[in-house]
Amino acid sequence: MERMQQVVGRARAAFNSGRCRSLEFRIQQLKALKRMVQEKEEEIVAAIKADLHKSGPSAYGHEILYVMQDLILTIDKLPSWAAPRPAKRDLLTMRDEAYVSPEPLGVVLIIGAWNYPFLLVMHPLIGAIAAGNAVVTKPSEIAENTARVVADLLPQYLDPELYPVVTGGVPETTELLKQRFDHILYTGNSTVGKIVMAAAAKHLTPVTLELGGKSPCYIDKDCDLATACRRITWGKYLNCGQTCIAPDYILCDPSIQSKVVENIKATLQELYGEDVKKSPDYERIINKHHFRRILGLLEGQKIAHGGEADEATCFIAPTILTDVSPASKVMEEEIFGPVLPILPVKSVDEAIELINSREKPLALYVFSNNKKLIKRVISETSSGGVTANDVVMHFFLSTLPFGGVGNSGMGAYHGKHSFDT
Amino acid sequence: NPYAGLVSHLRAAWLSGKTRPLEYRVAQLEALGRFLDEKKQDILEATALDMGKPHFEAEFSEILLSKNELHETLNNLSDWMKDEYVDKNLVTRLDSAFIRKDPYGVVLIIAPWNYPIHLILVPLIGAIAAGNCVLIKPSETTMNAERLVAEALPNYLDKDCFAVVTAGVEETTRLLENKFDYIFFTGTSRSPSVGRIIMTAAAKHLTPVTLELGGKNPCYVSDTCDVQNVARRVAWGRFFNAGQTCVAPDYVLCSAEMQEKLLPALHKVITDFYGPNPQESPDFGRIVGDKQFQRVQALLRSRHAAIGGQMDEKERYIAPTVLVDLQPSDPIMQEEIFGPILPIVTVANVDEAIDIIKGRERPLVVYAFSSDYKVVNQVLERTSSGGFCGNDTLMHVMLTSLPFGGIG
Numbered sequence: 001m002e003r004m005q006q007v008v009g010r011a012r013a014a015f016n017s018g019r020c021r022s023l024e025f026r027i028q029q030l031k032a033l034k035r036m037v038q039e040k041e042e043e044i045v046a047a048i049k050a051d052l053h054k055s056g057p058s059a060y061g062h063e064i065l066y067v068m069q070d071l072i073l074t075i076d077k078l079p080s081w082a083a084p085r086p087a088k089r090d091l092l093t094m095r096d097e098a099y100v101s102p103e104p105l106g107v108v109l110i111i112g113a114w115n116y117p118f119l120l121v122m123h124p125l126i127g128a129i130a131a132g133n134a135v136v137t138k139p140s141e142i143a144e145n146t147a148r149v150v151a152d153l154l155p156q157y158l159d160p161e162l163y164p165v166v167t168g169g170v171p172e173t174t175e176l177l178k179q180r181f182d183h184i185l186y187t188g189n190s191t192v193g194k195i196v197m198a199a200a201a202k203h204l205t206p207v208t209l210e211l212g213g214k215s216p217c218y219i220d221k222d223c224d225l226a227t228a229c230r231r232i233t234w235g236k237y238l239n240c241g242q243t244c245i246a247p248d249y250i251l252c253d254p255s256i257q258s259k260v261v262e263n264i265k266a267t268l269q270e271l272y273g274e275d276v277k278k279s280p281d282y283e284r285i286i287n288k289h290h291f292r293r294i295l296g297l298l299e300g301q302k303i304a305h306g307g308e309a310d311e312a313t314c315f316i317a318p319t320i321l322t323d324v325s326p327a328s329k330v331m332e333e334e335i336f337g338p339v340l341p342i343l344p345v346k347s348v349d350e351a352i353e354l355i356n357s358r359e360k361p362l363a364l365y366v367f368s369n370n371k372k373l374i375k376r377v378i379s380e381t382s383s384g385g386v387t388a389n390d391v392v393m394h395f396f397l398s399t400l401p402f403g404g405v406g407n408s409g410m411g412a413y414h415g416k417h418s419f420d421t
Numbered sequence: 422n423p424y425a426g427l428v429s430h431l432r433a434a435w436l437s438g439k440t441r442p443l444e445y446r447v448a449q450l451e452a453l454g455r456f457l458d459e460k461k462q463d464i465l466e467a468t469a470l471d472m473g474k475p476h477f478e479a480e481f482s483e484i485l486l487s488k489n490e491l492h493e494t495l496n497n498l499s500d501w502m503k504d505e506y507v508d509k510n511l512v513t514r515l516d517s518a519f520i521r522k523d524p525y526g527v528v529l530i531i532a533p534w535n536y537p538i539h540l541i542l543v544p545l546i547g548a549i550a551a552g553n554c555v556l557i558k559p560s561e562t563t564m565n566a567e568r569l570v571a572e573a574l575p576n577y578l579d580k581d582c583f584a585v586v587t588a589g590v591e592e593t594t595r596l597l598e599n600k601f602d603y604i605f606f607t608g609t610s611r612s613p614s615v616g617r618i619i620m621t622a623a624a625k626h627l628t629p630v631t632l633e634l635g636g637k638n639p640c641y642v643s644d645t646c647d648v649q650n651v652a653r654r655v656a657w658g659r660f661f662n663a664g665q666t667c668v669a670p671d672y673v674l675c676s677a678e679m680q681e682k683l684l685p686a687l688h689k690v691i692t693d694f695y696g697p698n699p700q701e702s703p704d705f706g707r708i709v710g711d712k713q714f715q716r717v718q719a720l721l722r723s724r725h726a727a728i729g730g731q732m733d734e735k736e737r738y739i740a741p742t743v744l745v746d747l748q749p750s751d752p753i754m755q756e757e758i759f760g761p762i763l764p765i766v767t768v769a770n771v772d773e774a775i776d777i778i779k780g781r782e783r784p785l786v787v788y789a790f791s792s793d794y795k796v797v798n799q800v801l802e803r804t805s806s807g808g809f810c811g812n813d814t815l816m817h818v819m820l821t822s823l824p825f826g827g828i829g
Binding site (some may be wrong): 090194197378 | 507509
């Protein structure tokens, strides 16, 4: 489609004009983004609500808050990030100047995901703008309302030639991927990740792929079980399980399985009340396709809690499965839904073996009072990131590079790491 | 899949955790040091046979630079391996937050023919230091070096965790069907198609890659400079390894007046370096193979050489050659030369030079010579390249504290 060629061509011409190189320009654009988020907060929150049945406070807390934090951090730190970094010299070069000079790549493509539709477009965008690039943003079409809001708002606040928004589904994205970019950041699943990388290979375009996987959660017998289960419940059912770093499945000793179930049930009650369906804080599955997919995973499983579903509203109750076998369907792919399988394992060795027999996950969780055990799990497994004795939290620390490894992705971002990418 | 067994053997070794402890990595790295020391003569002979590489060049580029890298790594490895603690925010104030450096697993290193030992060893040092298992594929074009690596190197390293495989184009394609956890490829930009093939193959397994390719590296020479000095440094960078260096200055951009001054200076320098007949000099290399020789020879056709231009097909010898008054549209300006030919393109001023550079694909390195610091900085700021060196050539490659790579 000529449209894609034109949009990208205009962005490249705008980049070549050199106007996004100065720090003043970049900071001005970032400040405009900040104004946008402040002034249009209601509109943005409403769109997220419509897409995911998310409550106002949740939308704010999950997406807006973090975007604002990142904007403030980036605006503040940009001059120091962009400064040349002196390199250690040796005998031969002692009288020379040696340094690494950060420079923009050119035209960056950001492909967003539907689960945190605002955050996952804004967060990479902030880094790309800060680094002095022109950016083409392609929000996920599955989160229709947020995509529309992004397409409407961004041109109102940012330089429309340098930072165009392209909307559309698979055909438009395929066309877009035929164009030449200088970096592509894609958030989504591994299957499409491969397609993106193959398309990028044609132009030798470096990529950052933020994918997913089945993030294991090991609960040791020696831990504060009540706290562990509270935290796991929060992380698992957040956004109705549609979080790339949600604890996907639990590994624990069979003797504590029923206590884990009890604790989670109690926390669910606390978080969502007696009738989950009526709770304004419980989200919905994004669409019918995923609804049916997730429901299909329950087949043949022992449902210890939950299991209720309503197709009309894409509602699936918070569900816990027990005595799950590693070979079952629910253990084949990332669940991305409010279904929590518990797999009994007899020891941490068994847990580690199971984890290592699978693709490297995006996140890994371990709950234990025993520091040595935690250290061991971290050393003997490989994952994009780890939080010990809590879940999800490593995402929020912008000084930590956030990304996957192996099937869960390549490259990382957040904070300065976005700029460096 | 002929390599499946080999790859799974390496993967099993990786899963055993053998390559992780610092002591193990250090032991393997020290063995590499012994390889470089004990096999020095063999390396010099192999590269001389393969491409007439002068002993001095081989000792410097293949052995010395590799040892440098090795020492730097051995001296710093335990620090590099440490967890990197990061600043925390309010919510994480009481926690421990750090970045853990984890090996990828099984790494594939594919090396080119121009520095056949160096361009295996330097990435290999990094891969071992990081705790990976490694499969090495040396270039099939430099057959003696390939044989040396395939036969001798495995005797120095743990055969469970490190292997060498010899393969031509077809076999390498089969090799790439396997899943690796990281692929490190060095090749020239005249075959960007190979870089693309590698990345496309890697995409099937979501394998991250490092692609060290090449480009036409421009060399801007301003009117204010020490002509003798510039001539020496540019000649050294261009004719080292008979021009077969990815970071060699590929072409010169300068004013017509500067061209007039540079020519006699270059002529003198070439004579100083290689004597009146470079073909007889022990310090001047040869083109690596017939195919490559014919390619470079074709580039010279229809151009009258201002300096040099002599060729001897039997020896694959091409004299250190300088061409003048070229246009950006000339055939020799369309691909990376990778031979001992230095075209000079005349420009009116630095702005025209920068425009020419910007109108082309981003090179691996940009060179700018001027005694006016502002001019050097202008070129640096207004162009984009993997690396940059002001007032010298090749030097930035030798500083191990600078990240070396390309862009675009």
